[in-house]
Amino acid sequence: MLSLPSIVLVCLLRGVNIGGSKPMKMATLSQLFTKLGFLNVKTYIQSGNVVFSRPESHAIPMSDLMKHIQENIDDEFGYSNLPLSIRTFEEIQSIVTGNPYLNRKGVDPKRLHVTFLASPMASSTIEAFPSELKADLDELITLKDTYSVTTSRREVYLHTPNGYARTKVENNAIEKALGIAATTRNWNTCNKLYEMMKL
Incomplete structure (x- = not known):
């Protein structure tokens, strides 16, 4: 069975788990991304870095992805408009x-x-x-x-x-x-x- 094409992304959250502010368990965050239909979800350290793949067949278009993820994180953890940024593999490669x-x-x-x-x-x-x-x-x-x-x-x-x-x-x-x-x-x-x- 052929696997669906996917886009590799990273989500970078702002200000979580810093000095007790905005506590967030990375295991729970990872589970949330999986529940949202993303694949190969991995987190790095406690500051809110999530590497994941978005299948091209995903219901949410790329243009709406950041808002979609933000809203679901807010709902899951009880925050309001938690700032975040998303970058593709190609963008991170260019930055590095x-x-x-x-x-x-x-x-x-x-x-x-x-x-x-x-x-x-x-x-x-x-x-x-x-x-x-x-x-x-x-x-x-x-x-x-x-x-x-x-x-x-x-x-x-x-x-x-x-x-x-x-x-x-x-x-x-x-x-x-x-x-x-x-x-x-x-x-x-x-x-x-x-x-x-x-x-």
Whole structure:
């Protein structure tokens, strides 16, 4: 029997299981995705990362998938509009291989993060970031946070030499500047999810 074609995706939840906020068991989350008709469901660590496959025959079209998953997570866990982002395998592959900081001298991969936006920023909204957060990627890396926006305008690469805990370019600041829900993953998690999506 031939298996149905499927699309490999990852769902990235915002702000779960952090300091006791928005508790969520990954086993329950995984079961929910399976109940919704998705295949090969796998979670990674406790911060709300779900790798799964959507059969092309799935009742919910790709354009409505994020809203559909969000509504069901809200119903299951009792939240309201829990922010999340969804990316395809091809999009994650492009993000992992296209990081402009990877080949820059003096950059520690442990200080790299990617912020995922729920929708693309408008081409002009980069100006909404506070001026102290702006940086020219052609400048030498200093002990100052810098960022780079992907061509899709749906992700922001972050380099935080002093650690993400001290950065001003964190989720709340980005959401305030852009008016778009954001969730951030460290570089190790991005690579781990990429490897999981290959299987």
